[in-house]
Amino acid sequence: MSQADLLDQDPVFQLKGSMLAITIMELVHDDLERLDRQLTDKVAQAPAFFQNTPLVLALDKLPESQTTLDLAALMAVCRRHGLRTLAIRASRAELVAAADALDLPVLPPSGARERPIEPGGERKREPEKPAQPDVRPTRVITTPVRGGQQVYAPGGDLLVLAPVSPGAELLADGNIHVYAPLRGRALAGVKGNPAARIFCQQLAAELVSVAGQYKVADDLRRDPLWGQAVQINLSGDVLNITRL
Amino acid sequence: MAKILVVTSGKGGVGKTTSSAAIGTGLALRGHKTVIVDFDVGLRNLDLIMGCERRVVYDFVNVINGEATLTQALIKDKRLENLYVLAASQTRDKDALTQEGVGKVIDELAKTFEYVVCDSPAGIEKGAHLAMYFADEAIVVTNPEVSSVRDSDRMLGLLASKSRRAEQGLEPIKERLLLTRYNPERVTKGEMLGVEDVEEILAINLLGVIPESQAVLKASNQGVPVILDDQSDAGQAYSDAVDRLLGKEMPHRFLDVQKKGFLQRLFGGRE
Numbered sequence: 001m002s003q004a005d006l007l008d009q010d011p012v013f014q015l016k017g018s019m020l021a022i023t024i025m026e027l028v029h030d031d032l033e034r035l036d037r038q039l040t041d042k043v044a045q046a047p048a049f050f051q052n053t054p055l056v057l058a059l060d061k062l063p064e065s066q067t068t069l070d071l072a073a074l075m076a077v078c079r080r081h082g083l084r085t086l087a088i089r090a091s092r093a094e095l096v097a098a099a100d101a102l103d104l105p106v107l108p109p110s111g112a113r114e115r116p117i118e119p120g121g122e123r124k125r126e127p128e129k130p131a132q133p134d135v136r137p138t139r140v141i142t143t144p145v146r147g148g149q150q151v152y153a154p155g156g157d158l159l160v161l162a163p164v165s166p167g168a169e170l171l172a173d174g175n176i177h178v179y180a181p182l183r184g185r186a187l188a189g190v191k192g193n194p195a196a197r198i199f200c201q202q203l204a205a206e207l208v209s210v211a212g213q214y215k216v217a218d219d220l221r222r223d224p225l226w227g228q229a230v231q232i233n234l235s236g237d238v239l240n241i242t243r244l
Numbered sequence: 245m246a247k248i249l250v251v252t253s254g255k256g257g258v259g260k261t262t263s264s265a266a267i268g269t270g271l272a273l274r275g276h277k278t279v280i281v282d283f284d285v286g287l288r289n290l291d292l293i294m295g296c297e298r299r300v301v302y303d304f305v306n307v308i309n310g311e312a313t314l315t316q317a318l319i320k321d322k323r324l325e326n327l328y329v330l331a332a333s334q335t336r337d338k339d340a341l342t343q344e345g346v347g348k349v350i351d352e353l354a355k356t357f358e359y360v361v362c363d364s365p366a367g368i369e370k371g372a373h374l375a376m377y378f379a380d381e382a383i384v385v386t387n388p389e390v391s392s393v394r395d396s397d398r399m400l401g402l403l404a405s406k407s408r409r410a411e412q413g414l415e416p417i418k419e420r421l422l423l424t425r426y427n428p429e430r431v432t433k434g435e436m437l438g439v440e441d442v443e444e445i446l447a448i449n450l451l452g453v454i455p456e457s458q459a460v461l462k463a464s465n466q467g468v469p470v471i472l473d474d475q476s477d478a479g480q481a482y483s484d485a486v487d488r489l490l491g492k493e494m495p496h497r498f499l500d501v502q503k504k505g506f507l508q509r510l511f512g513g514r515e
Contacts, residue, residue, distance in 0.1 A: 143416075144447050146401025147394055163447050165397045183445070 025083070026058040030069045032077055039081045050082035059090040060109040071098040138174075145170065145184065152190075166206060175199065187214075189234075198232040199244065210234040246354035249361045249489075250379035251422075252403075254395030256366030258387045259424040262460055263482070264363035265293045266471040267383065270486030272327035273471070276358040279318065281349075282332035283375035284365035285340055291331045294321065295467025305333035308345035314352050323472070328357070338371040350378045368402060377408050381418040383451060383489075387425050388437040393445055396421075400446065420451035422485060427456040428501045439499060452485030454478050455498040 027035075043050045055078060062069065075085045087105040090096060099106045136156035145151055145160060147167025152158075158172035161179050168184030170176050175197045176188045182200035189196030189211040196210050203226055206217045213234055220226055220241075229244040251264040261284070268280035282290035285305060291297040296319045302312035307330070314330075321327035330353075333340065353360045364375035376382060382403050386396040403417050404410060410417075423442055430436040443450055454460075459476030463469065471486070473479040477498050484494045 143404060144400070146404070147397040149401045149405070163445075165401075165445065166394060167398065168401075181444075 022054055022056055022086070024056045024058050025078070026061050028061050030062060032073055036077050039077065043081050053083050054086050055083040056107065057085055057088045059088055059095050069095070071095070071102060147184070172196070194234045201229045202227060203230045203241070208232050208239065210239060213237060213239055215239050246357050247359050248350060248354065248378050248380045249359060249383060250364055250376040251361060251383045251385060252364035252372060252376050252399055253366065253385040253392070254368060254399040255392045258385050258392050259454070260385050261289045261293050261363055262464060262470065263383065263385050263422055263424065264361050265290060265469040266482040267486055267489065268361040269324065269327060269469040270471045270483060271359045272321070272324045274486065274490065275326065277326045277356070278359040278361060279328040279330060279353055279357045280361045280363060281330040282363050283371050284363065285332045285371060286334065286337045287365065288332035288334050290329060290363050292467060293464050294329050294469065296321065296329055297467070300331045303331045303333040304349070305336050305340045307349055308340070308342065314349065338365070338369065341371060341374050343374060343377065346374045347378060368398065373406065376403055379407060379417055381420065383420050383422050384448070385422045385424055386442060386446070388423060388431065388442055390437070393437065393442055397446060400448065419448045421446055421448050422451045422454065424454040425456045426453045426498070428499060432501055451488055452481055453496055453499060454481045
């Protein structure tokens with residue numbers, strides 16, 4: 001076989017499936033002028049959201065009576081506001097024909113599992129609350145905590161995934177976990193929970209405290225576990241430092 | 245779209261103004277239209293380092309107060325076509341700066357310049373805050389000693405929480421470390437923090453290491469940005485840093501102790 005033949009066998013493509021989050025615009029009225037006006041207001045709320053946003057136009061909720069919809073004009077309105085139509089969703093024959101004429105894919109009408117989205121942010125989303133257990137979520141910090149910064153996790157644990165600099169202060173009503181060097185101060189159980197613990201990957205702290213019992217760097221440095229991965233807990237009045 | 249760079253440190257005397265002048269000049273040398281803005285109202289120095297102190301008529305505060313236009317206040321560099329300086333006022337203090345006024349001037353500069361280099365004053369008060377507030381990228385100048393590293397760390401915290409980008413929830417300011425006055429010999433002796441130590445504590449991208457050099461003082465006194473002295477180690481190190489700023493991969497130089505030659509050892513080189 002020649003080189004060219006071998007190359008000829010090489011696959012040129014791969015087909016893959018993927019789930020994408022796509023914005024769907026459900027039209028309930030065919031008044032394009034009103035749509036234009038209302039879109040303008042929406043765009044003003046969240047300009048960043050409307051920048052070449054892929055869009056599926058759902059026309060299956062349009063009332064039967066409104067059949068005069070001009071699909072090309074509708075797409076032009078969307079385009080003007082930064083929404084780019086990928087496909088339409090419709091079942092009515094005249095709409096399918098119109099989409100075919102524009103070479104636009106037609107998707108089958110919707111199943112369930114769609115929820116309205118507010119491009120302005122999350123402030124309007126209010127799901128019905130399930131009965132909340134009396135536990136506050138863990139506060140997770142992923143960026144370095146710098147000197148002069150103070151991070152408090154009220155009512156729960158604090159989890160830090162980046163270095164804590166000298167002069168920084170971590171406070172939690174629960175436990176404190178630092179998966180990086182701990183060079184600042186860490187105060188667990190600040191409201192007096194003696195069962196709180198401090199975990200860190202490298203003990204280099206200026207001060208550690210559990211429920212008010214503390215040790216400063218001078219004491220910590222003398223500990224053979226200085227610089228090691230340790231946990232710190234309170235037994236009686238004594239802070240115990242043990243290797244992890 | 246113009247890039248707003250802030251050169252900041254927290255601590256004074258670490259080389260912010262020297263670095264602002266060198267980096268601004270370096271950007272202009274590479275063909276980018278650049279302006280360097282002195283935010284150190286009341287203690288202005290940038291004009292001296294840039295050698296344009298005798299041509300300052302209007303300054304930053306005049307522009308903010310509407311007493312002069314930006315075009316009147318911008319001082320064109322005599323050496324480079326693309327380089328301008330906006331001097332600070334010497335007779336006022338930091339309270340003369342307002343967030344609104346500074347924002348207006350920066351927006352105006354961003355229309356005509358590719359790079360706006362803001363030379364921050366020391367400290368973390370109003371002047372320093374306003375210098376970094378509008379920044380897209382920050383160059384944190386640090387000396388290899390503990391107090392400077394701690395102040396830089398504090399500054400990094402402020403960059404991440406008190407800037408416009410942080411307040412508007414935009415992509416955070418890109419932070420870069422510029423280690424200045426580095427002396428490899430003293431690092432080997434254990435008298436100075438090494439590059440790795442500082443990088444480990446601050447945990448940010450290293451833009452460059454500028455060696456301690458006679459050339460810097462000489463350049464300052466002559467009013468010539470040290471980057472124009474391409475024979476000097478500091479000038480070359482700044483040049484590398486500017487290339488890195490523009491996205492080029494450059495190996496870090498001047499990190500190791502230079503072996504003294506036979507004659508130098510015999511007659512004793514200058515420390």
